[in-house]
Amino acid sequence: MTDNSTASETRPLSATLGALRAALGEDSVRVGEQIGERAMTDWTRHAPTRPAALLLPRSTEQVAQALAICHAAYQPVVPQGGMTGLAGGAIARSTDIALSLERLSGVEEVDAASATLTVRAGTTLQAAQEAAADAGFELALDLGARGSCQIGGNLATNAGGNRVIQSGTARDQVLGLEVVLANGDVLTSLGKMVKNNTGYDLKHWFIGSEGTLGVITRAVLRLHPQRAARHTALVALDGYDAAVNLLRRLSTRFGNDIGAFEIMWPDFYDLGVSWTATARSPFADSHPLYALIEHASFDAGDDGGRFTAALTDALEAGAIRDAVIAQSVADARALWAIRECTAEFPARLDPVNFDVSLPIGEIGAFVDHCRAALDQRWPGNASYFFGHIGDSNLHVTVDGHSIPGVDHHAVYAFVYEMLRPLHGSVSAEHGIGLLKREFLPISRSPAELAAMAAIKHALDPHGILNPGKLF
Numbered sequence: 001m002t003d004n005s006t007a008s009e010t011r012p013l014s015a016t017l018g019a020l021r022a023a024l025g026e027d028s029v030r031v032g033e034q035i036g037e038r039a040m041t042d043w044t045r046h047a048p049t050r051p052a053a054l055l056l057p058r059s060t061e062q063v064a065q066a067l068a069i070c071h072a073a074y075q076p077v078v079p080q081g082g083m084t085g086l087a088g089g090a091i092a093r094s095t096d097i098a099l100s101l102e103r104l105s106g107v108e109e110v111d112a113a114s115a116t117l118t119v120r121a122g123t124t125l126q127a128a129q130e131a132a133a134d135a136g137f138e139l140a141l142d143l144g145a146r147g148s149c150q151i152g153g154n155l156a157t158n159a160g161g162n163r164v165i166q167s168g169t170a171r172d173q174v175l176g177l178e179v180v181l182a183n184g185d186v187l188t189s190l191g192k193m194v195k196n197n198t199g200y201d202l203k204h205w206f207i208g209s210e211g212t213l214g215v216i217t218r219a220v221l222r223l224h225p226q227r228a229a230r231h232t233a234l235v236a237l238d239g240y241d242a243a244v245n246l247l248r249r250l251s252t253r254f255g256n257d258i259g260a261f262e263i264m265w266p267d268f269y270d271l272g273v274s275w276t277a278t279a280r281s282p283f284a285d286s287h288p289l290y291a292l293i294e295h296a297s298f299d300a301g302d303d304g305g306r307f308t309a310a311l312t313d314a315l316e317a318g319a320i321r322d323a324v325i326a327q328s329v330a331d332a333r334a335l336w337a338i339r340e341c342t343a344e345f346p347a348r349l350d351p352v353n354f355d356v357s358l359p360i361g362e363i364g365a366f367v368d369h370c371r372a373a374l375d376q377r378w379p380g381n382a383s384y385f386f387g388h389i390g391d392s393n394l395h396v397t398v399d400g401h402s403i404p405g406v407d408h409h410a411v412y413a414f415v416y417e418m419l420r421p422l423h424g425s426v427s428a429e430h431g432i433g434l435l436k437r438e439f440l441p442i443s444r445s446p447a448e449l450a451a452m453a454a455i456k457h458a459l460d461p462h463g464i465l466n467p468g469k470l471f
């Protein structure tokens with residue numbers, strides 16, 4: 001992170017706030033008690049801190065004015081979306097100004113011919129999904145925080161979620177982007193073209209940059225034809241190799257009609273089941289591994305018969321141990337509730353969360369190794385393993401309550417170090433933010449880090465955008 005500010009260059013905060021009030025209006029600049037808890041921390045619940053001020057711009061032009069003022073004053077600015085991030089990226093320090101996109105919301109256009117949706121950054125993912133559905137399309141991006149997270153936050157973190165196996169990450173949904181640079185310049189590139197080879201594809205620098213290179217204000221997202229029929233099954237498996245083989249088997253048969261392939265190890269599965277309304281597993285017996293699988297078909301007349309036949313074949317071939325196929329939307333929701341118990345982690349656990357990635361073939365052995373190492377280091381620890389393994393993404397949550405007095409940092413360091421020899425990634429989808437900064441070199445070479453720092457310096461020479469994050 002570059003920080004060239006000096007005492008002589010830095011303008012007093014009061015003067016900066018005065019300039020911001022003059023440009024944005026009094027009601028768009030909040031200070032002190034006017035700043036609610038929402039702006040103080042994200043879903044990590046990491047040390048809540050009241051920022052020096054909270055800006056609530058209503059337009060791209062106001063974001064540009066605000067950044068130009070802060071750039072001139074060497075004033076750090078932290079972009080804030082829905083505050084559902086799991087890496088601490090949107091948390092401001094007491095000397096930072098938080099810039100919330102919440103007033104910059106709404107879908108501007110659905111273009112049926114281009115199959116695109118033009119949306120403002122502060123729109124919730126769910127509102128964007130509903131606008132797409134109302135027009136007969138599907139927005140492929142989906143994740144548990146859909147009701148609160150914003151499109152700008154999704155793009156800034158390059159969110160993954162439940163459907164990556166089918167349609168890719170947030171990055172893959174973007175055709176055009178509007179970004180305000182640190183100095184207030186606006187890069188408007190809201191093209192709807194799929195092909196556009198005119199030099200650097202600048203949008204990709206901002207997607208996944210966690211608010212360190214620019215503030216995303218609008219986007220043109222790809223829409224997909226609606227998948228008219230969805231079928232959900234919970235499958236019991238012999239172990240990890242069986243899961244990989246089943247994924248290959250189903251992909252060969254259905255291509256990317258397999259919309260989700262979520263793996264749950266027994267510790268996670270049992271916890272998820274115990275938190276459901278019935279607290280009962282759909283299976284009579286316990287099994288070494290579980291897969292929640294969604295088949296999504298374009299054919300409205302698809303009654304799930306082909307999916308059921310594929311699972312029956314797998315059962316007869318000994319490729320799976322058992323299967324429960326949802327017979328209704330309510331059944332499917334009940335199965336998904338087991339997997340989505342993660343939404344309750346912050347309230348019911350003291351979660352130390354990991355979202356790592358490894359080649360698919362190596363995840364099973366990593367889980368065995370990681371569990372054994374955790375048990376040796378902290379006997380009696382409660383740890384939960386689950387993941388979007390079709391995307392090579394494994395989640396691990398260690399419950400701090402099960403290791404009284406444990407320092408979360410010690411757990412982070414312990415698990416991340418296991419990735420180093422495997423060349424794994426310390427973040428598959430949640431980003432680096434504040435929490436994983438010191439672990440970034442495990443996944444990135446010195447040359448890669450130097451290139452990132454050079455880009456940061458070129459686009460944000462005063463180092464005002466989200467300082468202390470990522471680098």
Ligand SMILES: Cc1cc2nc3c(=O)[nH]c(=O)nc-3n(C[C@H](O)[C@H](O)[C@H](O)COP(=O)(O)OP(=O)(O)OC[C@H]3O[C@@H](n4cnc5c(N)ncnc54)[C@H](O)[C@@H]3O)c2cc1C
Pocket residue numbers: 042043078079080081082083084085086088089090101121142143144145148149150151152153154155156157158159160161162210211212214215216217342343429430433466469
């Ligand atoms: C229950 C639950 C389930 C989740 N499931 C998933 C999942 O399956 N996959 C996944 O990837 N994530 C998941 N997440 C994490 C989180 O929802 C995503 O990271 C989401 O994309 C963050 O969006 P947000 O609007 O809340 O961003 P915030 O938390 O507000 O911000 C995240 C980062 O983006 C930056 N930022 C926000 N808006 C902008 C903008 N307009 N311009 C520039 N920078 C900006 C912030 O500075 C920060 O660095 C989950 C979270 C929860 C709570």
